[in-house]
Amino acid sequence: MLFVRVLNIVAARIMAIEGEKNVYEVEIEASSLVKEIRESYATGKTRSYEWRMSQLQRLVQMLEHHEQEIAEAIVADLSKPMFEALAYEVAMLKNSCSLAVKKLKQWMVPEKVKTSITTFPSSAEIVPEPLGVVLVISPWNYPFLLSLDPVIGAIAAGNAVVLKPSEVSPATSSLLAKLVGEYMDNSLIRVVEGGVAETTALLEQKWDKICYTGNGRVGRIVMAAAAKHLTPVLLELGGKSPVVVDSGINLQVATRRIIAGKWGCNNGQTCVAPDYILTTKDFAPKLVDALKHELEHFFGENPLDSKDLSRIVNSNHFARLTKLLDEDRVSGTIVHGGKSEKSTLKISPTILLDAPRDSLIMNEEIFGPLLPILTVEKVEDSFDIINSGTKPLAAYLFTSNKKLKEQFVMTVSAGGVVINDTVLHLSVAGLPFGGVQESGMGAYHGKFSFDAFSHKKAVLYRSFAGDAPVRYPPYTKGKLRLMKALIGGSILSAIFALFGLSKD
Amino acid sequence: MESVGDLERDLEGMREYYSQGKTKEASWRKSQLKGLLTLLKEKEEDIFKALKQDLGKHHVEAFRDEIGTLTKSLNNALGSLKEWMSGRKAILPKIAVLSTAEIVPEPLGLVLIFSSWNYPFGLSLEPLIGAIAAGNTVVLKLSELAPACASLLANTIPNFVDNKAVKVFQGGPTVAEQLLQQKWDKIFFTGSARTGRLVLSAAAKHLTPVTLELGGKCPAVVDSLSSSFDRKAAVKRIVVGKYGACAGQACIAIDYILAERKNISTLVEMMKVIIKEMFGGNPIESHSIARIINKQHFLRLKNLLEDPNVKASIVYGGSLDEDHLFIEPTILVDPPLEAAIMTEEIFGPLLPIISLEKIEDSIQFLNSRPKPLAIYCFTKNKSLERRMISETSSGGVVFNDAIIQYAADSLPFGGVGESGVGRYHGKFSFDTFSHEKAITRRSFLTDFWFRYPPWNAHKWQLLECAYNSDYLGLLLVILGLKKPRRGSYQPAYSH
Numbered sequence: 001m002l003f004v005r006v007l008n009i010v011a012a013r014i015m016a017i018e019g020e021k022n023v024y025e026v027e028i029e030a031s032s033l034v035k036e037i038r039e040s041y042a043t044g045k046t047r048s049y050e051w052r053m054s055q056l057q058r059l060v061q062m063l064e065h066h067e068q069e070i071a072e073a074i075v076a077d078l079s080k081p082m083f084e085a086l087a088y089e090v091a092m093l094k095n096s097c098s099l100a101v102k103k104l105k106q107w108m109v110p111e112k113v114k115t116s117i118t119t120f121p122s123s124a125e126i127v128p129e130p131l132g133v134v135l136v137i138s139p140w141n142y143p144f145l146l147s148l149d150p151v152i153g154a155i156a157a158g159n160a161v162v163l164k165p166s167e168v169s170p171a172t173s174s175l176l177a178k179l180v181g182e183y184m185d186n187s188l189i190r191v192v193e194g195g196v197a198e199t200t201a202l203l204e205q206k207w208d209k210i211c212y213t214g215n216g217r218v219g220r221i222v223m224a225a226a227a228k229h230l231t232p233v234l235l236e237l238g239g240k241s242p243v244v245v246d247s248g249i250n251l252q253v254a255t256r257r258i259i260a261g262k263w264g265c266n267n268g269q270t271c272v273a274p275d276y277i278l279t280t281k282d283f284a285p286k287l288v289d290a291l292k293h294e295l296e297h298f299f300g301e302n303p304l305d306s307k308d309l310s311r312i313v314n315s316n317h318f319a320r321l322t323k324l325l326d327e328d329r330v331s332g333t334i335v336h337g338g339k340s341e342k343s344t345l346k347i348s349p350t351i352l353l354d355a356p357r358d359s360l361i362m363n364e365e366i367f368g369p370l371l372p373i374l375t376v377e378k379v380e381d382s383f384d385i386i387n388s389g390t391k392p393l394a395a396y397l398f399t400s401n402k403k404l405k406e407q408f409v410m411t412v413s414a415g416g417v418v419i420n421d422t423v424l425h426l427s428v429a430g431l432p433f434g435g436v437q438e439s440g441m442g443a444y445h446g447k448f449s450f451d452a453f454s455h456k457k458a459v460l461y462r463s464f465a466g467d468a469p470v471r472y473p474p475y476t477k478g479k480l481r482l483m484k485a486l487i488g489g490s491i492l493s494a495i496f497a498l499f500g501l502s503k504d
Numbered sequence: 505m506e507s508v509g510d511l512e513r514d515l516e517g518m519r520e521y522y523s524q525g526k527t528k529e530a531s532w533r534k535s536q537l538k539g540l541l542t543l544l545k546e547k548e549e550d551i552f553k554a555l556k557q558d559l560g561k562h563h564v565e566a567f568r569d570e571i572g573t574l575t576k577s578l579n580n581a582l583g584s585l586k587e588w589m590s591g592r593k594a595i596l597p598k599i600a601v602l603s604t605a606e607i608v609p610e611p612l613g614l615v616l617i618f619s620s621w622n623y624p625f626g627l628s629l630e631p632l633i634g635a636i637a638a639g640n641t642v643v644l645k646l647s648e649l650a651p652a653c654a655s656l657l658a659n660t661i662p663n664f665v666d667n668k669a670v671k672v673f674q675g676g677p678t679v680a681e682q683l684l685q686q687k688w689d690k691i692f693f694t695g696s697a698r699t700g701r702l703v704l705s706a707a708a709k710h711l712t713p714v715t716l717e718l719g720g721k722c723p724a725v726v727d728s729l730s731s732s733f734d735r736k737a738a739v740k741r742i743v744v745g746k747y748g749a750c751a752g753q754a755c756i757a758i759d760y761i762l763a764e765r766k767n768i769s770t771l772v773e774m775m776k777v778i779i780k781e782m783f784g785g786n787p788i789e790s791h792s793i794a795r796i797i798n799k800q801h802f803l804r805l806k807n808l809l810e811d812p813n814v815k816a817s818i819v820y821g822g823s824l825d826e827d828h829l830f831i832e833p834t835i836l837v838d839p840p841l842e843a844a845i846m847t848e849e850i851f852g853p854l855l856p857i858i859s860l861e862k863i864e865d866s867i868q869f870l871n872s873r874p875k876p877l878a879i880y881c882f883t884k885n886k887s888l889e890r891r892m893i894s895e896t897s898s899g900g901v902v903f904n905d906a907i908i909q910y911a912a913d914s915l916p917f918g919g920v921g922e923s924g925v926g927r928y929h930g931k932f933s934f935d936t937f938s939h940e941k942a943i944t945r946r947s948f949l950t951d952f953w954f955r956y957p958p959w960n961a962h963k964w965q966l967l968e969c970a971y972n973s974d975y976l977g978l979l980l981v982i983l984g985l986k987k988p989r990r991g992s993y994q995p996a997y998s999h
Contacts (some may be wrong), residue, residue, distance in 0.1 A: 084959075087967050088973075113910060264956065413610060430596065472740055
């Protein structure tokens, strides 16, 4: 077996295509990387507050000194407006990092908990400890933010981390590898670049936690690989995040917020982007007009020329999106936009009205600048439509009707819900960010990141004194009586039982 | 067992019932929990009988470890349900005027619970309490290895809870496999790591979140104790924490002991005395120690002792009664570390004691092995206490006792690594069967124009101030009194 493997490696070397690796080499690299990192982790270095702080502070420095370079890499990969790169990736990361630096001491403190008569006398606490060596796999759409945000949590919790950035955003991937190499403790924090082969090899290894951000198909593959080692996973997936728009609202503000959340965030290529709109038949024309009007303010008359819109990440996704529009009964429902430019991979903000319910665009996560509007008779009908699909990562409602808001919150299940805005709940560190069912499992951001990468160890301190003889054989009727009284919580019946005065 | 078609129809019916919203009502949840309390009260004698039949469990042990703890958990859930359901507010930055954020728990939907045979009532109903309190519909799959208990539960549960929302299945691996093929919103599994992997793989197909309560070799690290009172208390707790816990067939039973060589003979002598005190000269006649569940496990345990080096290390007990599936309390000193008895979870009344030079060596010993569900440490040495917590990893740690953490509602009960994923008990049960939904409410009145394209350096300045909660800076920028930071946002770079 070993001989065959060696033969394969030799053959691969001889026939090597420049830059490509053989499957065996990649596997061996992955397993020796993990072995090396586990050995470093076993020294206990990451458990100290000092080490964690030093790494977080190095991250802050890295973000400050290389802000421009980072933004440029993101722009190179995605043609993202510089503003978005700085605001939605660099600034958010800086915030996340400084929060961790500020709160780490607090987060690391064990939580004292009350104990009850069942363990009296005792004291107890819940002690957070690192899980060990964790793997973070990140996507291409917010390549910097979604790589380092989980890493911040993992480091704060005292883990060693291997980060595998997406090969679909190569400039940021290689910049990450370079910067992490320069700034972080390489015995415990590493970046592995590469594609499917490298990711597969990494997934074969035993990790103490895997964090994956991406789509449901690969999410299943990650979880299946994790299952072999009983590895817990944090899956940040996606879905079709709906926006329900009621009448009687401040239409201008609502429209701006919808546009900002859809086209202002990587041109719709965002896991919590408004995917489609649900509104009443009566209100739809007003909404469409308002959208057209504000879109022109934001992106000008010729959005394909606007500098403030990301391009589509690559030709695969471009083809996928144009296919959604070309579908037979769909193209006729376009009421705005629909223009695309293959050479620059640009698609203009496109609105559709009542595309057929069984079309692809109404069933797959769009992840692009196409916004279908589905009309209903009464706005409440939209709740059933949303609940008949898989649970999305976010659900949005624009209304001034208090009762409708409460009904929405109670009946619509999603990772997160926002009333009268879109997307910005991600920047609230006090809220957990994660999905449910198809949109994911687990959550992070703020302290939830620290928790996601920790094991909360239950510690119970017992005294040798204060032993209840009821616990021990030989088991007598009297002991049972006393036990029952204690469980029942009644001191009086406990006393009666002690003196043999109870009824049983 | 039902056909797959019948099963799917049943589950469809349960999902339909769930979507009607009944299980979300606090009153429904309370009435189900009260129903379970009534079940435990009215069926107490039957429960004792069933446990006696399946496991030879003494009814006081049954009360202490199953009925008693369940009663406590039910009362706790009933008392705390309102609080658990209410959610909590999240802090927003000051700039978010007229906005609120909160985290609201909601049920996951239709959940599957796999129970086990060693605590057939406890391990069925404890998770069921959490699932119901969180507002889910539940399918409960009982272990076929404890048939009298399974049959009792299957026949009584429908009479005490809403049987449109809670269904009970008996049967073996075939039934389990059929259930695993279906799509669930959560799976809760108690059992072995081997089966745990199968459950997790099946769950991966549907992206179903899972809680796995597995096991491991839970060690008791026994330090030198100078006070004879402490020594006696420790030994009593150790003896009950092994032989009194379903004859060692418990995920949190003490699996083996680590002690300093110089203390071992005293420890063994004290244990012999206590064992006789608790179980008499002929333990099988005391009826205070459970039986081994079945022949398969009996032979497995018998096999652990077959190795001549292991047999030679027996210092007490060792007799096996195959007809009655009874093994008497057995102590071994320093069986070989490579023998199965020291590499596999014992799950029986065999207690190896491993000798160490210094008690601190236990830390390295534990770290070179898979993470257990619990580490028990009997010591008064504060430094050892601190090191045990910070240098080892396990589901939980208990100082100077064993098993009792099971009864603590405020402590999460669950493993890490090989010993499990997730946790429950008390509010953690409610949480494990809930989705914490993040809710943000905004007003139309506060809108920040610098959120919207077209982008320029001025808007960037404002946004930066907002992000840094630099309200003064925000004001200065608006008034035109603050210069842009050097090196930030140059529009020439966007193309």
